[in-house]
Amino acid sequence: MELLKEIEENLLKELNPKVKLVLETGRYIVASGGKRLRPLFTVLTCGMCGGDPQDAMPLGVGLEYIHVASLLHDDVVDGAETRRGKKSANLVFGNGVAVLTGDYMYAKSLHLFSTYGNIEMIRLVSQTVMDMAEGQVLEISKVGDIISEEEYFQIIDGKTAVLFGACFGVGGMKGGCQDWKKLYEAGLRMGRAFQLIDDALDYEGDPRKLGKPVGNDLREGKCTYPLISVLDKLDRDKVKKVLRGLSESEPLRKKVVELGGVEKTKEKAKEEIEKAKTLLGEFPDNDYKREILRLLDFVVERNI
Ligand code: FPP
Ligand code: MG
DSSP states (O other): OHHHHHHHHHHHHTOOOSSHHHHHHHHHHHHTOOOOHHHHHHHHHHHHTTSOHHHHHHHHHHHHHHHHHHHHHHHHHHTOSEETTEEOHHHHHOHHHHHHHHHHHHHHHHHHHHHHSOHHHHHHHHHHHHHHHHHHHHHHHTTTSOOOHHHHHHHHIIIIIHHHHHHHHHHHHHTTOTTHHHHHHHHHHHHHHHHHHHHHHHHHOOHHHHTSOTTHHHHTTOOOHHHHTTGGGSOHHHHHHHHTTSSOSHHHHHHHHHTTHHHHHHHHHHHHHHHHHHHHTTSOOSHHHHHHHHHHHHHHHOOO
């Protein structure tokens, strides 16, 4: 698809730090791939609302830079060794360079917004990053604990959904839509679905396709939706032992799959996608919207 190719080109073109190591680290994480859903949703939403998708391109690129910055930081926080099937940037370049390149990419994003966006967008984007940081801290503070469904959604809204909300909101604003908050809500719902599927795949995905082994969340002491959805059929004390690293996680992972935790998570993701589609219902019907709807289906059907 033409739009995707342009996004790839712009992601590399806008990245122009003076210091070679920042360029190398930035290119490393950008070139490591990804589905580019954030910039795609940004430009398509702008088009759906009647704007020129090209006008939203630098803003979509900025939002992908925020995503990339958050991955650089997240891998340092998690002490990760792989990302997208390759060595993680912190492993290749060291923690310091990875964190600081993340800072660079985040600032670069706001710089793009100050040139191609407006104050309202900058307010939305900076609020989004505050929410992301809070979501991550909340997640860390709950490692090793059983959490409620409400706490789970608070965490995933922060770590994933708000950024998708911002993509839809920014795209809408650039397309001249007054009702962009409704688009933000649609993006938020879609982002929840995205993370729910991520959490389902962590229980039962194909490690070769995902570029990471299954069962990471349980091993890291993270209580996610597949586990929460079948908690009433499990012994809470035994679950706590696994989350605290005091007993092996693999038998619990298998048990959650057996009890239908993955199916329940996928169903929940479908519910969120349906809510997103309903919110989009009142926006103009055109090719851009049809492409957005196709991507929404991809989000819940994906195995990568
Ligand atoms: C991955 O979660 C983490 C995120 C998607 C968000 C990380 C957010 C921050 C570090 C705060 C925002 C910071 C900036 C600079 C914008 P995961 O560890 O569950 O998933 P993984 O398997 O992909 O690592
Ligand atoms: Mg991580």
